Amino acid sequence: MNPSPRRILLAVTGLTPQVVTETLYALACQPESPWIPDEIHLITTATGAENARLNLLLPDGWFHRLRADYHLPAIAFPVENIHILENADGKPLDDIRTPEENTLAADFITETLRRLTEDTHTELHVSIAGGRKTMGYYLGYALSLYGRPQDRLSHVLVSDPYETNREFYYPTPYDHPIYSRRGDKEIAVDARNAKVELADIPFVRLREGLPKELLEGEARFSQAVAAAQRAGRVEELRIDLTTRRVTAGGEPVRLAPKEFILLLWLAQRKLSGLGPVHSSIYESNPEAAHAYLNTCRQVFGPHGGETVRAETALKAGMANDWFSPAKSRLHRALSVALGKTAAAPYLIRASGPKKGDHFELGLAVEYIHITEAP
Secondary structure (H helix, E strand, C coil): CCCCCEEEEEEECCCCCHHHHHHHHHHHCCCCCCCCCCEEEEEECHHHHHHHHHHHHCCCCHHHHHHHHCCCCCCECCHHHEEECECCCCCECCCCCCHHHHHHHHHHHHHHHHHHHHCCCEEEEEECCCCCHHHHHHHHHHHHHHCCCCCEEEEEEECCCCCCCCCCCCCCCCCCEEEEEECCEEEEEEHHHCCEEEEECCCCCCHHHCCHHHHHCCCCHHHHHHHHHHCCCCCCEEEECCCCEEEECCEEECCCHHHHHHHHHHHHHHHCCCCCEECCHHHHCHHHHHHHHHHHHHHHCCCCHHHHHHHHHHHCCCHHHHHHHHHHHHHHHHHHHHCHHHHHHHCEEEECCCCCCEEEECCCHHHEEEECCC
């Protein structure tokens, strides 16, 4: 039996750390389907981090009061989980004032969310209620880029007059007077009477369209957006025999010799109007086998190592052992370069009475371009 996923609450905050306790209350303290995080993370500025530390995390801070008031279990929320935006020199950023700082904030938020979604055994709830509007936008967009099916996005809604009251942190289970302005008068209101709800925000999940390097390595916001946009481009496969370079959808695809030959051969068959190839190619379709070997000779020469190894394998009836690993590596190379979604049109397609009996390049002929060597 698999253990429950680790639940993470992630929020952006500015000068109102109340967003954290309001969101935590709305998630964990409702009688129906409570969602209690195992840990909390914040993204904020240097001033916002100090506000959160002083108001939430001191021994009598509002985060600890909320847990005590509603008998919540232990939730990991150390100071180290407050992620402070940084300037170009790696120093804490106090505010987002310039275009450069705006770009740095976007990259910081994107990379933080990428790291938190890297572990498949986590479940994120992301709140965009706090911080500058640009911070909330970047966090929501980053979740769209990296979010998984189990992740959620929300905004917290607080009733008047508590929404803008800096003394309000959550509805207490007991009478708790706080003071609010009504016109030119100051009046007392009871925090117990506040209504706090979450508005779930649907978002488009684009993760499958990102290349592997952006899922597993450091992510910049602009790079991730560009990769997601490429996933929607018109398919186009270009194979240059002079340079032995392959591009798919405008992106370079690094292929080892064996995978390059396989893709070239299948592309040539498609352009010639030939159908799928049987996996036992040498016995069932010797013409196709000879065409494959001729492609090897065309690129590597008649006595090249790749040519000799291919001929030996096919004549020995080991075509499946020869092609199957190459197909897998070709698919992996395409997915690394393009992301799973964008790579799909370029993959080798299985067909035939028995699954895998026959195979061919799935891409339509009008999208295939081969530049011949001079």
